[in-house]
Amino acid sequence: MDELNIMIDEINSHIKKYHCKSKSEQESDVHIVISEFTAGSLRVALKRPKKVIGFPDSFSIGPLWRLNEKIGQSFRSQWLYENINDELDDYEYEQKFINTLLEIENISEHVPIYLWYGNNAEEQTGLRFILYLLKDKKNEIYLINSTLVYEKVTAYKIEEQPIFHTGQIEPEFLRLIFDETTKNIPLTVEERIRFHKEWKSLSKSKDVLRLFIEGEIREVPENYFxxxxxxxxxxxxxxxxxxxxxxxxxxxxxxxxxxxxxxxxxxxxxxxxxxxxxxxxxxxxxxxxxxxxxxxxxxxxxxxx
Incomplete structure (x- = not known):
């Protein structure tokens, strides 16, 4: 089975590289979100042309230890396989993860990148991981805090069901959020370096549960709930x-x-x-x-x- 996965990795890598070379001139803005479900909503919301990448993982749970390396990816995959009942096939998670890494790696350097996130541990952690993956790219990178901007563009009332995650927002409001943030300025080099350092700190830990408390990602005991x-x-x-x-x-x-x-x-x-x-x-x-x-x-x- 390991040999089969190695072969699949090689095939996927060649497909992604060929696709990147043949379509590079046609690429437009790239939007990256955490979760495939959220990516689907964003594809509906945004006008063409655009490319949306949905990272198929939940970064609020599971170990982050050395996740930007193969050893850490295997370590995380094993923990999820042994503990989480998400009904995925044994190797489905691994292949989706690898394919998404390749998609990010193959983003052309002349296009702007928009990273969507909300005020929750899953997206805040994922934001830092993705920014680390992008550390060698020269693209302009824009951040869109969907949950914060949502409150500005809607008649949101505090007593209503709170919005914590981009995936909770309807496509029509995602479009309004994007329009509201078109004048945002890209991340500075200093800001990108700060996020990289924060990811390096997170990726030293083998803890398996994170919450977003008072504006910070905090690791809490496994038995917290x-x-x-x-x-x-x-x-x-x-x-x-x-x-x-x-x-x-x-x-x-x-x-x-x-x-x-x-x-x-x-x-x-x-x-x-x-x-x-x-x-x-x-x-x-x-x-x-x-x-x-x-x-x-x-x-x-x-x-x-």
Whole structure:
């Protein structure tokens, strides 16, 4: 299987290089976002011609250790494979990651690059990683803080559902956001160097959970959400009136809707499985994906008012 992947890497590399050479004169602005879903929204929002690259990863979870090197990419891939139930094929993540690195590497140096991000750990971390990947390119690079500009271009009210991530924004508003930022100035050399240093600091760590708190990316313990998960299940049991098994997806949705930050649902599911294995939760079904099992607190864990 390793030999097959090496062969696929070689084929992909040649395809990308040929595509870059044959289409370089036709390329226009390049927009880079975190997540393929967000890239789809941006493709709908922006006028042609444009190129949109969606990085297929969630940088709020998993180790970042030496991620700009193959050894770090393998280390991260192994951790995700062993812990995260995202239902991807074994090598799908690795191939998408490699292909996206090649896309970024093959960006022509005469086009402007726009990096979209929001006020969340996933996009803030990804921003620094991508800027490090671009460190040797001479392109003008523009930053677009989508969540910040969204509040300016809409009649956003603080009591409404908060927007943390570019992926939460409808295409029509993404277009307005881009129009609002057309007069932005590109990053200076000093700013780019600062981001590179911040990435180097992040990439020294093997921690697996990051949050965006008070304007900073902060590493927090792996068990950060465990008490929140147990408390949420306890509250749902009380609403039931009797303690019955709960759909895992319902538990995760309940947690996400109550949080004042962007939380990775697959990481929450990973921690629910950990709590099952450690005896803090009981299981009904087979935990091969979020939709395949239910959970509840053991009798001794149910709190009484």
């Amino acid at each position: 465990d008490s929140i998960i147990l408390e949420t299940i306890d509250n749902l049991h009380k609403k039931q009136g009797s303690k019955e098994f709960l759909k895992t997806g319902d538990v995760i949705v309940e947690i996400i809707t109550k949080m004042d930050e962007m939380v990775n649902l697959y990481f929450l599911e990973y921690r629910i499985r950990y709590l099952i294995y450690s005896g803090a939760l009981e299981l009904q079904g087979i935990p091969k994906s979020i939709r395949h099992y239910r959970v509840k607190l053991p009798d001794k864990k149910l709190k009484k008012d």
